[in-house]
Amino acid sequence: MNLVSRAGDRLLEVEEDCRLCEEVGMASEEGSGSEVPLLTSKDVEKAERRERVACVALCVLLLLNVVGFIGRQREGPPRSEWLGKAVRDAELAAMELCSGHGHVFVDTNEVSADGKPVCECHECFTGPDCSVSMGECVADVDVGDPLLFEEYWKSNPDLGTVVIPGWYRMSYFANDAQRMFYTDALTASIRELHALAGNAVTEGRYIAVGNGAMQLINAIVRGLALQDTDAVSPVVATAPYYNMYYTQTSFLDSRHYGWAGEPEYGHEDSTKRGVQIQLIASPNNPTATIQDVPSDFKGHVVYDYAYYWPHLTPITKAADSDIMVFTFSKITGHAGNRIGWAILKDFDLYQKVSQYVFLSTGGVSHDAQLRATQIMRDVIKSYVGTTPLGSQGIFHFGHEVLESRRARMQAILGKSTRFTLQELKPEYCNFFGKISAPSPAYAWIHCNREEDVNCNEVMKTAGIIGRPGGEFGSSDRYVRFSMLKRQANFEILATHLLNLVSQTCENGE
Ligand SMILES: Cc1ncc(COP(=O)(O)O)c(C=O)c1O
Numbered sequence: 346m347n348l349v350s351r352a353g354d355r356l357l358e359v360e361e362d363c364r365l366c367e368e369v370g371m372a373s374e375e376g377s378g379s380e381v382p383l384l385t386s387k388d389v390e391k392a393e394r395r396e397r398v399a400c401v402a403l404c405v406l407l408l409l410n411v412v413g414f415i416g417r418q419r420e421g422p423p424r425s426e427w428l429g430k431a432v433r434d435a436e437l438a439a440m441e442l443c444s445g446h447g448h449v450f451v452d453t454n455e456v457s458a459d460g461k462p463v464c465e466c467h468e469c470f471t472g473p474d475c476s477v478s479m480g481e482c483v484a485d486v487d488v489g490d491p492l493l494f495e496e497y498w499k500s501n502p503d504l505g506t507v508v509i510p511g512w513y514r515m516s517y518f519a520n521d522a523q524r525m526f527y528t529d530a531l532t533a534s535i536r537e538l539h540a541l542a543g544n545a546v547t548e549g550r551y552i553a554v555g556n557g558a559m560q561l562i563n564a565i566v567r568g569l570a571l572q573d574t575d576a577v578s579p580v581v582a583t584a585p586y587y588n589m590y591y592t593q594t595s596f597l598d599s600r601h602y603g604w605a606g607e608p609e610y611g612h613e614d615s616t617k618r619g620v621q622i623q624l625i626a627s628p629n630n631p632t633a634t635i636q637d638v639p640s641d642f643k644g645h646v647v648y649d650y651a652y653y654w655p656h657l658t659p660i661t662k663a664a665d666s667d668i669m670v671f672t673f674s675k676i677t678g679h680a681g682n683r684i685g686w687a688i689l690k691d692f693d694l695y696q697k698v699s700q701y702v703f704l705s706t707g708g709v710s711h712d713a714q715l716r717a718t719q720i721m722r723d724v725i726k727s728y729v730g731t732t733p734l735g736s737q738g739i740f741h742f743g744h745e746v747l748e749s750r751r752a753r754m755q756a757i758l759g760k761s762t763r764f765t766l767q768e769l770k771p772e773y774c775n776f777f778g779k780i781s782a783p784s785p786a787y788a789w790i791h792c793n794r795e796e797d798v799n800c801n802e803v804m805k806t807a808g809i810i811g812r813p814g815g816e817f818g819s820s821d822r823y824v825r826f827s828m829l830k831r832q833a834n835f836e837i838l839a840t841h842l843l844n845l846v847s848q849t850c851e852n853g854e
Contacts, residue, residue, distance in 0.1 A: 435506075438453065448464065449464055484837040484840075488827060489675075497739055528714050531554060537721070544663060546688075551690075551691075553695050553699050555709060556683045563597060564687075565687060568694050569694070572620075578619040580621075582608070583607060584607065586626070587630040587817070590624045606818070608621055630787060633786065633789070648669045653671075656739070656742070658785070668689060675786065682717055744777070744781070751788070765790065766788055788826040807841050809842065811827075
């Protein structure tokens with residue numbers, strides 16, 4: 346029975362009650378002359394009046410009941426009945442401080458003997474409350490996991506929190522009446538965020554949303570390859586390139602396209618080789634340099650702007666390429682939310698990309714869309730809102746942290762001739778309105794000694810795990826360190842690196 350028919354039933358009950366009242370009134374009138382002879386006609390009148398008043402009062406009461414009931418259905422149950430419990434659970438989880446080296450989440454599973462949740466500890470810490478340091482811990486800086494932003498969200502708890510009731514967008518479609526897969530709110534927030542950062546043109550462009558940038562990159566590559574079915578389209582990138590371009594393309598092993606390594610320039614060799622599809626990250630992962638494709642390249646270009654945000658690189662113009670890919674992961678650090686988007690000029694490609702996302706993963710989780718939307722809205726509000734939100738905007742926070750990490754890396758490695766850190770120059774950033782010091786997501790380091798042919802192995806001897814240059818199609822004389830992890834991880838990295846450099850210096854280098 347739905348709410349409306351339940352309310353309708355209550356209305357019928359009230360009408361019944363009123364009819365009953367009338368019947369009672371009639372009965373007393375009938376009985377007044379014969380069965381209650383002691384009563385005078387005045388007494389009977391009074392009694393009738395009282396009955397009528399009682400009946401009206403009862404009817405009014407019942408009516409108020411119905412109105413209240415319908416009102417409650419509109420407003421939903423009082424906060425204490427559903428939101429209250431969700432908020433209490435979230436607050437209880439957040440109250441567990443885990444010595445600053447771990448978390449209890451609402452869905453943390455492990456429970457101690459006394460029924461308390463057991464903290465999920467960060468790397469290098471252990472114990473039920475994560476207070477035990479694991480001693481000489483390895484600095485694992487392999488993955489570009491953007492955990493540095495965790496501190497921002499924890500110190501600004503008024504931002505980014507989302508409440509998801511049980512009935513939230515349950516359909517396969519984000520809007521079941523219109524059969525839409527993306528919420529309008531998400532694409533609107535994406536456009537607003539780009540307008541705020543000034544890093545991309547979105548007016549008159551199509552926005553396709555996917556489960557992260559990597560899904561979209563493959564969706565785009567496939568869509569482009571299907572435009573040229575006579576040949577296997579070569580997927581190319583200039584080394585050093587983001588290693589996942591190669592890993593994903595070869596893993597998916599398509600008959601329409603395949604990994605072909607370095608791009609070829611200057612000739613339109615589509616019959617022999619197929620139309621090239623070049624993947625290019627700008628700023629680049631691993632080098633953090635701004636890149637462009639030379640004008641004599643013939644083929645499609647997919648610009649990956651994962652790091653083209655003010656905290657990671659100076660914003661010098663609004664990018665306006667035909668095919669642009671962005672990820673939510675490196676903007677706010679919510680990599681696990683798996684949201685990315687492609688900004689496309691071509692409607693046919695937009696349709697192909699959307700179809701790919703729909704057929705491969707049934708679209709994009711509505712919960713993830715909601716969370717991304719709310720977080721983007723809060724980021725925007727923290728910059729343009731009338732009510733100040735958060736202590737500092739996330740772009741300022743991210744830039745400050747990464748700039749100081751870069752400066753420390755430079756200070757440590759600058760002491761040594763054995764290692765060279767990639768060179769990056771300060772540049773004017775339109776977003777900050779001033780010259781912005783380098784704040785790259787990665788440190789790209791070269792080992793200069795002749796015998797150090799594998800730089801990552803050299804680092805491992807010092808307790809540091811980076812990602813070898815070879816994985817980026819480059820030389821293993823290079824190694825990449827992630828600058829994106831938590832502060833504790835960066836401190837361990839800095840300590841180990843300083844020890845390595847100090848030993849090298851003691852040896853006279
Ligand atoms: C250049 C580049 N593109 C894309 C991605 C992946 O983005 P997503 O998490 O949205 O799949 C990364 C992640 O490190 C990256 O470095």
